[in-house]
Amino acid sequence: MKNLITAFIIIICGISLKAQESKIIGNWQLTQIEANGQTETKIKLVFIFVENGVFKLARDANSKTIDVGSWKYNKEQQAIIMASDLDKDFRGNAEILKITKSKLVYKKESAIWTFSKLAKMNPPAKVTMEKPILPFKSDDMYDEEGNFNYEEAEAKLPWTIETIVNFLKNYTELVYNITSFPDEQEAEAWIVSEKINYNEAEQTIDVRSYSYFQNDYIDMMEDPILINNLTEYEYDFMFFPQDNLDIYKVVGTETIATPAGTFECTLVEGFGRFNSKVQYWMVNNKPGVFAKVVSVKDAPTPFGNTKVYVLKEIK
Secondary structure (H helix, E strand, O other), rough: OOHHHHEEEHHHHHHHHHHHHHOOOOOEEEEEEEEEOOOEOOOOOEEEEEEEOOOOOOOOEEOOOEEEEEEEOOOOOOOOEEEOOOHHHHOOEEEEEEEEEOOOEEEOOEEEEEEEEEOOOOOOEEEEEEEOOOOHHHHHHOOOOOOHHHHHHHHHHOOOOHHHHHHHHHOOOEEEEEEEEEOOOEEEEEEEEEEEEEEEEOOOEEEEEEEOOOOOEOOOOOOOOHHHHHHOOOOOOOOOOOOOOOEEEEEEEEEEEOOOOEEEEEEOOOOOEHEEEEEEEEEEEOOEEEEEEEEEEEOOOOOOEEEEEEEEEEE
16 A cells, blocks of 8 residues: 555656656747846847757747757756857756746846746758858968058958948948858858947947847947058958958949848958958948948858848948
């Protein structure tokens, strides 16, 4: 009889554990975080707790998902135990305060996280565009004597830093659609937003990229350009999207059609960081704005990738 009761208790506990796990499984839209007396509500992240213990993440309900780690439910602690190498927000113990069919609230490191249940995700359609190939070589940048003339190359560019600053300080944001071709993976597309920061008091300008994980525009570059001291940047030309070229040459001019309009552009080819190949279509009458950028990083699989930036909006 004693063994029968023990077995019955084990079964009941197992059923209870499975029932709680089944409530957790699914797609959860993060709607609010309360921490340090402040409440953040402008959040679109989606946490996805898969049945087999896989933990996924998406920027929003309309984005592709990525694997970020694993999860399990701890009955004794009444908590979701998450493991991830991506960020501290996606690992550790989350004490469940409330869970229903439509709402999940947990406490993690003194912060209260609130989620609403999503019926399903709506990822974007697969991208079928052809992966671009950039055939030029670094030797193509040099003259017959093997020299690279910076002054001659810079003289052919359609903008100077001063014209870029004077144009961009009238805007607040550039929005590009990016198609990424990671080696040995299908293409995927997303939107990147870059905010232009013109500080009239300090007379500086810089461009910050939006981080979906940090829900803010993050400064990934060096110090902003000092407008009153532009001569210091004569040989440190700033490109947007931000990827400086070590060597480059002006190839010619082309007319490029984008979702933001059709533009007369100057085409530049060159090499950037980590010996990546880059092509820029610089909009002639919009200094600092690119109609299109193709960046190719040649590296052993899976570290190589090709990215195509196409201008979507300027605000």
